[in-house]
Structure formats: structure tokens, C-alpha cells
Amino acid sequence: MITVDDASNDLCVEKLELYLNKINFRNFTSIHINNKGPGMARNAGASKARGKYLFFCDGHIKVQEHCFDGLVNTLVNNNADFAITTVVDMYNLNSVGYGATWNEKLQFTWLVNKSHENSEVSIASGTSLFVIKSAFEKIGGYNKLFKGYGLEDQEICMKAWLYGF
Numbered sequence: 001m002i003t004v005d006d007a008s009n010d011l012c013v014e015k016l017e018l019y020l021n022k023i024n025f026r027n028f029t030s031i032h033i034n035n036k037g038p039g040m041a042r043n044a045g046a047s048k049a050r051g052k053y054l055f056f057c058d059g060h061i062k063v064q065e066h067c068f069d070g071l072v073n074t075l076v077n078n079n080a081d082f083a084i085t086t087v088v089d090m091y092n093l094n095s096v097g098y099g100a101t102w103n104e105k106l107q108f109t110w111l112v113n114k115s116h117e118n119s120e121v122s123i124a125s126g127t128s129l130f131v132i133k134s135a136f137e138k139i140g141g142y143n144k145l146f147k148g149y150g151l152e153d154q155e156i157c158m159k160a161w162l163y164g165f
Contacts, residue, residue, distance in 0.1 A: 039142030039152035081135035
């Protein structure tokens with residue numbers, strides 16, 4: 001596990017490190033960067049990763065146990081390179097997003113209707129994006145010019161689509 005602290009002031013990385021030490025989890029690395037934005041933070045973590053898969057998870061995301069098994073199965077069973085989890089607002093459990101798209105005015109719009117099976121989405125939320133590392137590297141990761149939150153998600157999904165993923 002790699003944690004990237006992009007100059008946060010909420011002590012989330014420190015809290016995670018304390019917890020991981022408490023449960024004797026030793027296979028983690030911490031990277032500290034200075035206000036580079038979410039895309040560059042994710043790129044920094046990806047550059048240190050040694051595994052086949054990357055999972056980008058923001059500090060405010062709760063990941064269910066065995067989530068990774070399901071994501072790997074989704075990639076393998078669907079011959080896919082990218083997968084996402086459902087995103088639920090932790091303050092409003094009725095607010096659920098199943099990916100996103102652009103509307104007719106090219107405005108970001110959450111998909112709020114659940115599909116009964118795995119389905120393709122135009123925009124995957126970077127708050128919980130699962131990707132095969134070689135695909136991430138092929139598209140060049142996140143663009144360093146996108147520093148605003150949310151825009152990096154749209155940018156990487158557009159790049160993935162343009163590269164044929």
C-alpha cells in the first residue's frame with residue numbers, strides 16, 4: 001500500500017499510518033508532496049507501485065472488505081483495464097453514483113440508476129478507480145495541468161477512451 005499526502009491538513013495519512021502500525025501491517029510506503037493536486041498525487045503513488053493493479057482511493061473513501069477481489073474479477077471477467085466502485089455520499093447514504101457521463105451541454109453528470117450487471121461508463125470517479133498498471137502507464141497517467149478536483153477524473157477517462165480502452 002502506498003499513501004500519498006499532498007499537503008493535507010486533516011492528519012488522515014498520519015491516522016492511517018498509526019492504524020497500520022497498530023495492526024502490524026508493514027507493507028506500506030508514505031510519499032509526501034506539496035499541493036500538486038490529486039492527479040499528481042496519484043501519479044506519484046503509481047510510480048512507486050510494484051504490482052499489476054493500481055487502486056486510487058481518496059482519504060475520505062471507505063473500502064469494503066474483499067473489495068479488491070471483486071474489482072479484479074470485474075477486470076478479468078470483462079477483459080477490461082479500468083473498473084470503479086459505486087460511490088456513496090457518507091453523509092447521505094441515499095446519494096449514490098454509478099459512474100458519470102457528460103450531458104448534452106458537456107457538463108459532468110452522475111449516473112444514479114443502478115445497472116443490473118457490469119456496464120461501461122464514460123467517466124470513472126478517481127476517488128475509487130481500479131486500473132491495470134500497464135494501461136495507466138500506456139496513457140501516461142494523469143495530466144499535470146489538471147489541479148482542480150474532479151477534472152482529473154474526466155481527463156484520464158477521456159484519455160483512456162482515446163487510447164482505445
